[in-house]
Amino acid sequence: MELFFKYLEYEKRYSPHTLTSYHTDLGQFAQYLQDTYQITDPAEADHTIIRSWILTLVHKNLEARSVNRKIACLRSYYKFLLGQQRISANPMLRIKAPKVSKKLPAFVPEEPFNHFLDSFTFEDTFEGQRDRLILEFLYGTGMRLAELIGIGHEDVDLHAKTVRVLGKGNKVRIIPLNDTLVAAIRQYLEHKKSLFGNNNSERLLVTNKERPLYPKFVYRVAKKYISLVTTSEHNSPHVLRHSFATHLLNNGADLNAIKDLLGHASLAATQVYTHNSIEKLKSIFEKAHPKA
Structure with missing residues (x-):
């Protein structure tokens, strides 16, 4: 074994x-x-x-x-x-595998979550800014939990506004950073330097004891804040990845571009998000069309 x-x-x-x-x-x-x-x-x-x-x-x-x-x-x-x-x-x-019922990816509602990120006052402390950065990274890039934990200081290029992540199969990809996320990184780094000195840690995101983050830690942060926006039981870090893809698609992003951003090996894995968009279109149709 x-x-x-x-x-x-x-x-x-x-x-x-x-x-x-x-x-x-x-x-x-x-x-x-x-x-x-x-x-x-x-x-x-x-x-x-x-x-x-x-x-x-x-x-x-x-x-x-x-x-x-x-x-x-x-x-x-x-x-x-x-x-x-x-x-x-x-x-x-x-051996035959049991059939799995297809479930649409869960995601947080776009407007309420964006309003929350823009209006919620995170504490101006290392802990508060780290929590904010975790949410901004997950929702702003669509990266996986393991990819988030693995980000090193050298992976972030604030001048080029990009982050390099190591995905499944040791495949490296470059993800663009939005201005809000760049500002969040800068603010977090100031607090980190103030608390620990000249960033001795290899990893960008660390605990209060300057140790690398671990999955349960990120789960707790995601659950804590997503629960303030929605009553859904789906409040894991992966829900923010689903939200990233669904909101991009709803706003007209190309499916191939979303595939590359998510680091999917094939387009088939990305196409699941089109079902959420179709459900949204059906809802609009049923409300607006006189024959619906």
């Missing part, structure tokens, strides 16, 4: 988030094999045993998306074992 994880990290270049998820998934599967079948080596499991684990997950009312991720983990693992000649046949070839 350790060889498998090294393969994913160094050869397949999987993101840290995916690696953590796969560690959890494969660990749970190995524990199930041991507890239920007294099997200590997952290579010994056949398709019926694997299917029994999947059924157990379904009976626990686990979401189809989560089940499919665990199946994807096992597909990668047994494909790896086959390549290493640890098994003679791939048991995952006989």
Whole structure:
């Protein structure tokens, strides 16, 4: 299993988030094999045993998306074992993934959220300006949580108004910064220098103890402020990424440009946002057209 994880990290270049998820998934599967079948080596499991684990997950009312991720983990693992000649046949070839109902990406309403960012008074402290910068970065660039945490001082070019981020598959992309975001960065840097001296930290965004931010920290900040704008349960950092794309599309941005800004590998991943725009058009049509 350790060889498998090294393969994913160094050869397949999987993101840290995916690696953590796969560690959890494969660990749970190995524990199930041991507890239920007294099997200590997952290579010994056949398709019926694997299917029994999947059924157990379904009976626990686990979401189809989560089940499919665990199946994807096992597909990668047994494909790896086959390549290493640890098994003679791939048991995952006989496993079917459950269907996932398509959900439209959740997003915050455009006018209320923009009004909030423009009018809310963040404390003129390191903490207050850092929180503001986290929100401005997520909504102003559409970057992923892991990309935000990974930004270094050298990645930000305030003169050119750009930020360089390392996305999935170690792909680097350059994202433009709006004037509000540039001003927020400058203000944050002043507070950071005042508190810690000459920015010794490699990362741009840090905690009160000058340590790199971590996912739960950013989740707490996003939830705290998004909850002031909407009563929706969807208040994670990723919702601001969805909002970035949806609001761009609603205001006439080209789909290919949004794809590049988000760092999507294919246009298919970006097209999901067109559904939100179509729903908005339907709403306008139903309110305005005499025959609607």
